[in-house]
Every structure is written in C-alpha cells, then in structure tokens.
Amino acid sequence: RKEVEQDPGPFNVPEGATVAFNCTYSNSASQSFFWYRQDCRKEPKLLMSVYSSGNEDGRFTAQLNRASQYISLLIRDSKLSDSATYLCVVNPLSGGYQKVTFGTGTKLQVIP
Amino acid sequence: EAQVTQNPRYLITVTGKKLTVTCSQNMNHEYMSWYRQDPGLGLRQIYYSMNVEVTDKGDVPEGYKVSRKEKRNFPLILESPSPNQTSLYFCASSSANDRLRQPQHFGDGTRLSIL
Numbered sequence: 001r002k003e004v005e006q007d008p009g010p011f012n013v014p015e016g017a018t019v020a021f022n023c024t025y026s027n028s029a030s031q032s033f034f035w036y037r038q039d040c041r042k043e044p045k046l047l048m049s050v051y052s053s054g055n056e057d058g059r060f061t062a063q064l065n066r067a068s069q070y071i072s073l074l075i076r077d078s079k080l081s082d083s084a085t086y087l088c089v090v091n092p093l094s095g096g097y098q099k100v101t102f103g104t105g106t107k108l109q110v111i112p
Numbered sequence: 113e114a115q116v117t118q119n120p121r122y123l124i125t126v127t128g129k130k131l132t133v134t135c136s137q138n139m140n141h142e143y144m145s146w147y148r149q150d151p152g153l154g155l156r157q158i159y160y161s162m163n164v165e166v167t168d169k170g171d172v173p174e175g176y177k178v179s180r181k182e183k184r185n186f187p188l189i190l191e192s193p194s195p196n197q198t199s200l201y202f203c204a205s206s207s208a209n210d211r212l213r214q215p216q217h218f219g220d221g222t223r224l225s226i227l
Contacts, residue, residue, distance in 0.1 A: 043218035104154030
C-alpha cells in the first residue's frame with residue numbers, strides 16, 4: 001500500500017458545483033497534513049494546512065479523519081480558476097525529521 | 113520578497129556530463145529539500161537537509177548528491193547524469209520553528225533533459 005494515495009481523477013465539474021477529494025495515508029503516526037495546489041507543471045503552492053479540528057478558508061474546507069486515516073478537501077462554488085491538480089502532503093514522523101510524502105495528485109477541471 | 117530560487121530553469125545536456133542545479137532561499141529556513149516530479153509518479157523526495165551540514169536521503173537518492181555548507185544554499189549534483197534522470201526538479205524550504213506545521217515553499221522548478 002502506498003504511503004499516501006489519491007484518486008488521480010480527472011474530476012470534471014461545472015462551474016458552481018461542489019467537489020470533494022479524499023487522500024488516504026497509511027502511517028497512523030502521521031502528524032501534519034497539507035493540501036497544495038499545482039498548476040500545469042508549475043511549482044506546488046500551499047493551499048491550506050489541515051488541522052485536527054478541521055479548517056475553512058473561504059470556499060475551501062479541509063478535514064482530517066484520524067480513525068479512518070484520510071484527509072479531505074471540499075471546494076464549494078467551483079470557479080474556472082480552481083482548475084488545477086491538488087496534492088495532499090503527509091509528514092509521517094512525529095517531529096524530528098522532515099521526510100514528507102506527497103500524493104500523486106487529483107486533477108480538477110472546472111467546466112464553463 | 114521571500115523566495116526559493118533555482119537555476120537553471122531549463123537544461124538540456126548529455127549523458128555523463130556532470131551538472132549542478134543550484135537552490136537558494138532568503139527566508140533563513142533550516143529545512144531544505146529536493147524533489148523530482150514525473151508523470152504518474154508525483155513528487156518524490158531525493159534528499160533533504162535539516163540544517164547546515166545535516167543531510168539525509170529521501171525516497172530516490174540514487175545518482176544524486178547534495179551539500180549544505182551554508183544555510184541558504186542546497187545544490188543538487190548529478191555526477192554522471194543518465195537519461196532516466198530527465199525530469200522536472202523542485203527545491204523547497206521550510207522553517208523548523210514549528211516542527212509539526214511546516215508548509216514548504218517551492219522554487220519555480222528546473223526542467224532537466226539528459227540525452
């Protein structure tokens with residue numbers, strides 16, 4: 001089993017739709033989680049950190065489910081500009097070393 | 113402006129010719145890392161460094177070397193490049209102040225083609 005798994009998509013959704021992605025991780029000791037956005041072959045950019053209590057930033061909501069070992073990203077009212085690949089990132093070690101693991105990404109295409 | 117700078121952005125070279133991709137950050141970050149990104153495989157970590165003179169292997173270190181003589185610089189060295197090292201490379205850095213919440217800042221990437 002991969003350390004971090006994501007559905008590669010693509011998810012094709014109309015503008016205004018709500019879309020959700022999940023990302024599962026295998027190491028139950030994982031401590032920190034992030035969602036990054038990557039536009040075509042450009043550098044990944046931090047979208048949001050994922051906290052135990054869940055967090056929201058405008059149209060984006062991230063949640064962590066430790067019992068089932070997954071994180072989720074919900075995008076409401078999708079915009080054309082949301083079209084990108086969304087990468088989940090997991091730090092598998094508690095403090096100490098920074099050997100982070102990236103998922104392979106989920107591609108989102110928002111359609112007019 | 114806070115940034116991670118990689119050079120070169122693009123490089124086409126031939127098998128066996130040693131090359132270095134530089135990475136520099138101006139945020140005084142302790143942690144730096146190199147990744148390669150290939151279609152279908154996502155971002156894979158090559159090497160990382162927790163601080164000056166402290167480096168460790170990531171998931172795919174074979175064929176690469178790194179050094180961390182100064183805090184701001186973390187060059188990636190390919191002593192004898194081979195075609196399977198053709199890839200898109202990213203350097204990243206982050207602060208170690210809060211060890212559990214360390215989003216990384218990425219450079220613009222280096223497209224490397226080994227013929």
